Amino acid sequence: MLNSSLTQMGAALHAKRISSIELTQLYLNRITELNPALNAYITTNAEFSLAQARRADQLLANGKAQSLTGIPIAQKDIFCAKSWRTTCGSKMLENFIAPYDAHVIEQFNNAGAVNLGKTNMDEFAMGSSNETSFFGPVKNPWDNHAVPGGSSGGSACAVAARLCAAATGTDTGGSIRQPAALCGISGIKPTYGTVSRYGMIAFASSLDQAGPMARNAEDLALMLNVMTGFDERDSTSLQRDKEDYARDLNKPLAGLRIGLPKEFFAEGLAQDVAGCVNLAITEYQKLGASIVDITLPNSRLAVPVYYVLAPAEASSNLSRYDGVRYGYRAPEYSDLTEMYERSRAQGFGAEVKRRIMIGTYVLSHGYYDAYYLQAQKIRRLIAQDFTEAFQNCDVIMGPTSPSTAFNLGEKGDDPVQMYLSDIYTIAVNLAGLPGMSIPCGFGSNGLPIGLQIIGNYFDEARMLNAAHQYQLVTDNHQRAPNNIGL
Amino acid sequence: MQWEIIIGLEVHTQLSTNSKIFSGASTTYGAEPNTQADAVSIALPGVLPVLNKGAVERAIKFGLAIGANIASRSVFARKNYFYPDLPKGYQISQFDLPVVGQGELTIQVEPLSGNGKPYEKVVRVTRAHLEEDAGKSLHEDFRGMTGIDLNRAGTPLLEIVSEPDMRSAAEAVAYAKTLHSLVRWIGICDGNMQEGSFRCDVNVSVRRPGAPLGTRREIKNLNSFKFMQQAIDYEVQWQIDTLENGGKIQQATVLFDPEKGTTHAMRSKEEAHDYRYFPDPDLLPLDITPSMLAQARDTLPELPQAKRERYVTELGLTPYDASILTSSREMAEFFEAALAEAPDQRKICANWLIGDVSAQLNRDGLDIAQCPITPKQLGGMLKRISDGTISNAGAKEVFRVMWSESGEADAIIDAKGLRQVSDTGAIEKIVDEIIANNPTQVADYRGGKDKLFGFFVGLAMKASKGKANPAQLNEVLKRKLDNNK
Numbered sequence: 005m006l007n008s009s010l011t012q013m014g015a016a017l018h019a020k021r022i023s024s025i026e027l028t029q030l031y032l033n034r035i036t037e038l039n040p041a042l043n044a045y046i047t048t049n050a051e052f053s054l055a056q057a058r059r060a061d062q063l064l065a066n067g068k069a070q071s072l073t074g075i076p077i078a079q080k081d082i083f084c085a086k087s088w089r090t091t092c093g094s095k096m097l098e099n100f101i102a103p104y105d106a107h108v109i110e111q112f113n114n115a116g117a118v119n120l121g122k123t124n125m126d127e128f129a130m131g132s133s134n135e136t137s138f139f140g141p142v143k144n145p146w147d148n149h150a151v152p153g154g155s156s157g158g159s160a161c162a163v164a165a166r167l168c169a170a171a172t173g174t175d176t177g178g179s180i181r182q183p184a185a186l187c188g189i190s191g192i193k194p195t196y197g198t199v200s201r202y203g204m205i206a207f208a209s210s211l212d213q214a215g216p217m218a219r220n221a222e223d224l225a226l227m228l229n230v231m232t233g234f235d236e237r238d239s240t241s242l243q244r245d246k247e248d249y250a251r252d253l254n255k256p257l258a259g260l261r262i263g264l265p266k267e268f269f270a271e272g273l274a275q276d277v278a279g280c281v282n283l284a285i286t287e288y289q290k291l292g293a294s295i296v297d298i299t300l301p302n303s304r305l306a307v308p309v310y311y312v313l314a315p316a317e318a319s320s321n322l323s324r325y326d327g328v329r330y331g332y333r334a335p336e337y338s339d340l341t342e343m344y345e346r347s348r349a350q351g352f353g354a355e356v357k358r359r360i361m362i363g364t365y366v367l368s369h370g371y372y373d374a375y376y377l378q379a380q381k382i383r384r385l386i387a388q389d390f391t392e393a394f395q396n397c398d399v400i401m402g403p404t405s406p407s408t409a410f411n412l413g414e415k416g417d418d419p420v421q422m423y424l425s426d427i428y429t430i431a432v433n434l435a436g437l438p439g440m441s442i443p444c445g446f447g448s449n450g451l452p453i454g455l456q457i458i459g460n461y462f463d464e465a466r467m468l469n470a471a472h473q474y475q476l477v478t479d480n481h482q483r484a485p486n487n488i489g490l
Numbered sequence: 491m492q493w494e495i496i497i498g499l500e501v502h503t504q505l506s507t508n509s510k511i512f513s514g515a516s517t518t519y520g521a522e523p524n525t526q527a528d529a530v531s532i533a534l535p536g537v538l539p540v541l542n543k544g545a546v547e548r549a550i551k552f553g554l555a556i557g558a559n560i561a562s563r564s565v566f567a568r569k570n571y572f573y574p575d576l577p578k579g580y581q582i583s584q585f586d587l588p589v590v591g592q593g594e595l596t597i598q599v600e601p602l603s604g605n606g607k608p609y610e611k612v613v614r615v616t617r618a619h620l621e622e623d624a625g626k627s628l629h630e631d632f633r634g635m636t637g638i639d640l641n642r643a644g645t646p647l648l649e650i651v652s653e654p655d656m657r658s659a660a661e662a663v664a665y666a667k668t669l670h671s672l673v674r675w676i677g678i679c680d681g682n683m684q685e686g687s688f689r690c691d692v693n694v695s696v697r698r699p700g701a702p703l704g705t706r707r708e709i710k711n712l713n714s715f716k717f718m719q720q721a722i723d724y725e726v727q728w729q730i731d732t733l734e735n736g737g738k739i740q741q742a743t744v745l746f747d748p749e750k751g752t753t754h755a756m757r758s759k760e761e762a763h764d765y766r767y768f769p770d771p772d773l774l775p776l777d778i779t780p781s782m783l784a785q786a787r788d789t790l791p792e793l794p795q796a797k798r799e800r801y802v803t804e805l806g807l808t809p810y811d812a813s814i815l816t817s818s819r820e821m822a823e824f825f826e827a828a829l830a831e832a833p834d835q836r837k838i839c840a841n842w843l844i845g846d847v848s849a850q851l852n853r854d855g856l857d858i859a860q861c862p863i864t865p866k867q868l869g870g871m872l873k874r875i876s877d878g879t880i881s882n883a884g885a886k887e888v889f890r891v892m893w894s895e896s897g898e899a900d901a902i903i904d905a906k907g908l909r910q911v912s913d914t915g916a917i918e919k920i921v922d923e924i925i926a927n928n929p930t931q932v933a934d935y936r937g938g939k940d941k942l943f944g945f946f947v948g949l950a951m952k953a954s955k956g957k958a959n960p961a962q963l964n965e966v967l968k969r970k971l972d973n974n975k
Contacts, residue, residue, distance in 0.1 A: 084536045097535065104529055106536055203536040210771035238538050239773050317771055320568050323579020324533040328638065340636075344572055367570070367766035376768060 006166040010223040017074045024057040024074030044161040048121035056118045073116030078168035081122035084203040085109045092205045093127040093137040096325045096332045096351035106203020107235045115230045124158030127353045129207040132425040136355040145485040150409035153183030160187035165488045170218035176211045178429025181441035185404035185454020188443045191217040196436035197242035200235030206321040208314035211433040221471035225250035252469040258292030263397030265300045274407040280445030280453040298393040302385045306431035312379035319363025387435040394460045404454035408447035442471045443480040493696045497662045498654035503679040504687040505548045511646035512539030527640035533577035545646035548678035549589045550786040558593025566773045570766040575625035585767040588619035597664040598813045614653040659722035675819040683713045705739040721746035811840045820859045831869020871899040884908035910957045920953045
């Protein structure tokens with residue numbers, strides 16, 4: 005059951021081969037057993053999850069089940085869920101219990117899914133290794149000395165270690181795709197505006213986008229079907245007809261034009277990663293796809309542009325954590341200013357503070373034009389590069405991350421090295437495009453490697469089709485780490 | 491040497507929407523603290539703003555009313571600063587691209603002192619932009635702590651910024667009053683100054699005529715016209731004294747203390763915030779379509795300026811009367827409804843409203859909307875003045891009864907026997923008797939003492955118990971007295 009796809013799990017639930025209660029309990033037991041070592045979950049609430057499972061079993065018994073009814077899903081701890089502690093990986097929100105459900109949580113509740121728990125993450129989603137979490141780093145289930153990637157590292161780990169059927173993540177600069185790659189699972193960040201941000205704690209509003217993380221593309225499609233949809237509570241939510249993301253999964257790939265940006269295969273890319281990605285491209289050619297060489301000339305500026313814009317927005321988004329109304333407040337202070345300073349100094353971790361300072365700086369009088377405005381201009385050029393590239397290809401492929409998972413603590417002293425871990429993913433967020441990562445092999449150290457697939461706006465169904473067809477002829481996505489009790 | 495006073499205003503008008511500018515929470519004034527603070531108002535993690543279309547419609551109406559350019563695309567920006575009653579740590583406002591661009595407002599200035607004559611002036615409005623209000627910090631009753639009430643947080647405001655076009659406290663007050671009347675006139679703000687629906691920040695500087703602009707100080711949060719005038723008077727004198735004593739003015743934000751009648755600095759330029767404005771990524775640019783403009787235009791009432799001009803050109807009223815009758819929409823509507831009952835009595839109708847009605851309202855501390863007499867009642871009385879049924883004195887009595895006891899004019903006239911005598915025979919008889927009984931005065935009058943005419947009118951009125959039609963009485967008296975002149 006643990007290796008089944010969501011479709012197979014759904015079928016088993018429908019056929020009463022297993023109940024949602026049993027399935028949920030199975031995962032809860034695994035979490036009890038494995039989470040102390042992996043630290044994938046920040047919060048579980050067995051009573052709550054089992055109550056949802058019980059309701060799901062009733063829906064199943066009454067023939068009112070939908071595709072994900074009764075299936076235990078892990079939620080990144082960035083989504084507010086009513087009566088659940090929602091920490092966003094921060095001491096600041098260590099004891100914050102959300103009084104309302106995020107749109108994403110509502111959608112899963114409406115689908116009858118079971119909320120299995122809240123997964124660990126980099127503090128306020130700022131990080132690429134999960135080491136910035138106040139609740140301690142998540143371990144990579146393939147190697148407990150390695151990082152799982154971030155910021156959705158807890159979700160990636162939980163999916164890879166079979167501690168949930170599937171999970172949600174959010175992706176501001178690669179936070180779904182990079183941990184998916186490093187943990188050997190599949191993840192997709194849809195087009196900006198596709199999944200409502202309501203109730204999803206903001207990091208950088210113009211870049212944040214939620215998406216699913218699962219073991220294969222087919223599961224991602226089912227998850228997306230639940231997560232997406234217009235929500236009037238998010239002004240950037242797009243008003244589009246509901247679509248079935250699984251509709252094209254089985255289309256043949258003959259004629260698919262794959263763009264390979266030369267900038268993604270240049271210096272800085274580890275050889276084993278390049279090798280696996282090239283092998284995957286060869287596999288696609290066997291499936292009938294053709295290769296187009298493309299260029300994204302401004303993508304080299306994506307990391308610096310991102311590290312102006314994302315901190316700028318974050319510095320403002322995180323101003324609400326001031327110790328006044330909720331969240332952490334320093335125990336001792338003599339006046340208002342000291343209350344602010346101490347609450348924020350003690351409540352935020354180093355990486356969050358670093359980004360707040362960068363963001364405050366680039367928005368300051370006298371620097372705004374040189375940094376913020378300039379970065380916005382380049383952001384448009386980066387988006388334009390993609391628009392031009394998509395004139396000649398249907399999807400773009402390349403590595404998700406330049407290397408396999410690095411070791412815990414390895415990049416702790418060098419934030420720029422850490423930031424470069426997202427060098428291939430960030431441009432996609434700046435352009436608002438959909439991007440995904442699927443497992444495409446293993447590096448010399450035996451750790452997973454991800455293939456990134458970038459689509460044009462609203463082309464998720466085609467990307468999932470491409471991913472699914474690859475997964476039909478390969479087994480990288482089916483491999484599981486050792487030592488997870490399977 | 492003379493000083494020239496330079497004044498510009500920033501006015502925060504609270505828009506009269508039922509819900510907040512970025513959430514569905516109620517904007518009703520006076521609720522228990524924090525009972526109107528929803529998840530957006532208290533800025534819980536993950537909540538997002540959704541723009542209230544009603545606030546946009548009201549901003550458009552204002553722009554149209556001052557003949558301003560309405561931006562087809564404007565942008566919401568975040569103004570970042572920390573304050574306990576600012577829940578998000580930033581205020582959503584508009585910065586580079588406001589919804590309303592440059593427009594103008596014509597004001598009628600009545601000099602506050604001296605023998606100056608009223609005059610008209612055009613004040614340029616620089617811009618008007620939409621923004622959200624902050625909450626309130628309550629410093630009393632919390633044993634050394636501060637209470638936060640977020641009911642007001644997120645209330646929609648239109649901040650209206652003028653050019654520094656005003657040259658006296660009188661002009662500043664006239665501008666504020668005209669603006670106050672206009673926003674109520676077009677129904678975008680209730681204008682309640684006690685509740686903070688209309689708050690003025692006044693920028694004041696002085697200079698020698700012809701010199702470059704002096705350094706300004708901003709008087710914050712004035713919520714009455716009287717305080718505004720006092721604050722400006724004090725501030726101007728303070729600045730002049732400072733400069734004349736060789737001092738320098740430092741740019742500063744100041745507060746007015748109504749009890750002392752003085753201003754004092756709150757913070758100086760050095761402490762000024764860097765607000766780090768940037769476009770709010772949670773909100774799309776505000777696009778205003780031609781159809782939104784057309785809809786706003788269709789629902790806009792005739793504006794005071796247009797009405798004022800029409801009263802002068804079409805109704806033949808004086809500019810002064812016209813401007814008083816258009817001082818509020820309620821007043822103009824009262825006037826027009828009363829006039830509809832007696833369409834030829836324009837001047838008399840105007841006189842009654844500006845005179846007796848206003849005076850009585852003043853005495854009773856009421857405004858025109860609370861007038862105990864309906865326009866129809868007043869019009870019914872005017873009709874009877876017009877057709878000669880009652881004299882002016884009779885009308886005063888009718889008015890008194892209407893005000894204190896109610897009733898229609900005709901019923902009061904009958905009940906009180908106020909119908910005036912218009913029977914020529916009866917009046918001639920009275921006049922004949924007076925001429926017969928006062929031979930000396932008649933002789934004097936006929937001998938050239940014209941002033942005695944009033945004496946005869948008085949006697950005749952008295953004889954008729956005040957009911958003689960004055961016009962007829964005059965005519966008969968004149969004819970009979972002058973006959974043998």
